[in-house]
Amino acid sequence: MLNDHNDDRLVEICFKNYYQALHRYAYGMLKNNDDAGDAVQSVFLKIWENKIQLIEEQGIRSYLYTAVHHHCLNVRRQQNIQKKRIGNYQAPAIINMNQLISKESYDRIMRSIDQLPEQCKQVFKKSRFEQKTYKEIAIELGISIKTVEVHMGKALRILRLRLSNILLITILYSTFTCFSN
Amino acid sequence: MEFSEEEIYELIAKFLTGESSPEEAMRLEDWKAASNKHYEFYIHSVQLWEQIVGSVHLPKPTDEAWRKLRKKNQESNKKIVVIKITVAAAVTVLFFIGMLLLKSSDRQQSQYAINLEAQNSYLRKTLPDSSRVVLDKHSRLTYDADGDSRKVILKGQSWFDVQTMNGKPFEIETEYMKIKVLGTTFHVAVEKDGQSVAVTSGKVLLITHHDTLLVSANQKGYYLFSSGKLALHQKININEMAYATHAFNFEDATLENISTELSKTYNKKFVIADKSLSSRRMTAEFRDESLEDIKTIIANTLHVYFKQTNDTIIIYGKNSD
Numbered sequence: 001m002l003n004d005h006n007d008d009r010l011v012e013i014c015f016k017n018y019y020q021a022l023h024r025y026a027y028g029m030l031k032n033n034d035d036a037g038d039a040v041q042s043v044f045l046k047i048w049e050n051k052i053q054l055i056e057e058q059g060i061r062s063y064l065y066t067a068v069h070h071h072c073l074n075v076r077r078q079q080n081i082q083k084k085r086i087g088n089y090q091a092p093a094i095i096n097m098n099q100l101i102s103k104e105s106y107d108r109i110m111r112s113i114d115q116l117p118e119q120c121k122q123v124f125k126k127s128r129f130e131q132k133t134y135k136e137i138a139i140e141l142g143i144s145i146k147t148v149e150v151h152m153g154k155a156l157r158i159l160r161l162r163l164s165n166i167l168l169i170t171i172l173y174s175t176f177t178c179f180s181n
Numbered sequence: 182m183e184f185s186e187e188e189i190y191e192l193i194a195k196f197l198t199g200e201s202s203p204e205e206a207m208r209l210e211d212w213k214a215a216s217n218k219h220y221e222f223y224i225h226s227v228q229l230w231e232q233i234v235g236s237v238h239l240p241k242p243t244d245e246a247w248r249k250l251r252k253k254n255q256e257s258n259k260k261i262v263v264i265k266i267t268v269a270a271a272v273t274v275l276f277f278i279g280m281l282l283l284k285s286s287d288r289q290q291s292q293y294a295i296n297l298e299a300q301n302s303y304l305r306k307t308l309p310d311s312s313r314v315v316l317d318k319h320s321r322l323t324y325d326a327d328g329d330s331r332k333v334i335l336k337g338q339s340w341f342d343v344q345t346m347n348g349k350p351f352e353i354e355t356e357y358m359k360i361k362v363l364g365t366t367f368h369v370a371v372e373k374d375g376q377s378v379a380v381t382s383g384k385v386l387l388i389t390h391h392d393t394l395l396v397s398a399n400q401k402g403y404y405l406f407s408s409g410k411l412a413l414h415q416k417i418n419i420n421e422m423a424y425a426t427h428a429f430n431f432e433d434a435t436l437e438n439i440s441t442e443l444s445k446t447y448n449k450k451f452v453i454a455d456k457s458l459s460s461r462r463m464t465a466e467f468r469d470e471s472l473e474d475i476k477t478i479i480a481n482t483l484h485v486y487f488k489q490t491n492d493t494i495i496i497y498g499k500n501s502d
């Protein structure tokens with residue numbers, strides 16, 4: 001008698017608790033806000049349709065993260081198949097020349113990337129500009145995935161230390177534009 | 182969880198490039214939630230990353246996304262046959278540790294709030310919404326309801342039998358957790374090393390930053406002070422809430438154990454006159470029986486007799502034995 005209503009509440013509470021975090025996780029994998037939203041929605045839709053049984057077995061959070069992970073891997077696999085079908089010709093997704101920051105800041109970022117230690121730079125560029133996975137990068141450069149991880153962490157650290165003032169400028173700039181609008 | 186600076190940069194980089202396993206993503210979540218400093222570190226890294234990459238994570242507002250999901254579910258419900266499963270009642274226990282302390286301190290009470298305080302005896306009360314509570318000794322509770330919510334702030338231990346009211350959730354705040362209830366029976370206790378929620382009917386969902394756990398009837402969810410983790414116990418001891426339910430389960434229990442439990446519930450001191458009686462054992466279930474009846478059953482089973490003086494009950498062995 002109470003069942004459906006309470007299942008709904010359970011789904012609602014889980015959704016509201018985890019939506020933002022799961023969306024962030026999916027966004028990392030799919031690099032697209034809408035796709036990430038769809039991924040989280042389909043995971044929850046599946047839980048709802050199969051009722052709660054699915055999540056009773058294991059911890060809910062761990063179930064949700066794993067389900068989102070699998071879903072995103074599937075989406076990526078399909079995207080890759082499609083890409084191959086269209087042909088390898090595809091302009092590398094040149095990143096929408098950064099509406100977030102000024103030309104000066106963009107140049108500074110590029111300079112900082114160029115100043116990274118050699119292998120670190122190579123790894124970072126393959127990840128950042130060619131959208132390669134850690135595994136692809138490891139194979140291309142003949143290094144281990146763990147080494148790719150270390151280089152990526154190092155790149156983030158160096159860039160964060162060198163570029164932290166860009167952030168400040170951007171925040172001030174956007175605050176300013178907010179107020180002037 | 183502690184990470185070196187290198188490890189945390191690697192973890193964040195993996196997360197942002199979409200390389201994290203679910204476990205790594207959760208580990209980062211936990212790390213982020215552990216302190217404001219961690220959170221700011223993470224946000225700063227993300228902002229920098231987004232500047233470098235030139236695209237921003239921008240999820241729809243949660244409520245909007247939720248409405249979309251609900252609509253989709255309603256559409257698909259028309260197509261599938263809904264298989265009913267036996268979820269008697271779902272109760273949701275949300276832990277918002279920390280945040281909660283802040284929240285409860287500045288909560289304003291309406292003029293209709295009810296304050297209950299149990300001192301040296303249990304307090305049995307039916308709330309205005311017909312939910313029943315039995316407040317353990319030295320515990321306090323405030324109940325406050327308005328048009329769309331029912332809220333309880335609990336200090337100490339209490340047993341609850343919550344009446345379902347559609348669309349009007351029942352929330353309990355304790356020092357350690359927030360409990361959202363839809364209608365079920367359970368017992369919230371503070372134990373030596375954690376806070377526990379023992380469910381006798383319905384279901385309870387426990388959520389912390391680190392963990393989530395669904396607790397069904399006859400299970401006990403346990404929040405451990407030491408690790409901040411949740412653990413599930415497959416058994417509950419209904420004697421722990423006997424002060425509220427007057428239900429006991431004694432399985433091969435010694436007379437000493439039995440008298441300890443009875444003394445807690447009935448607020449009487451039990452003294453075993455002859456120590457050799459302490460280890461006599463019996464198995465019995467009592468459901469809402471009077472103390473007199475329980476005494477009679479014990480007397481017949483263990484060949485003892487009871488003498489009562491004021492608030493002390495003395496147990497003697499029968500000489501004929």
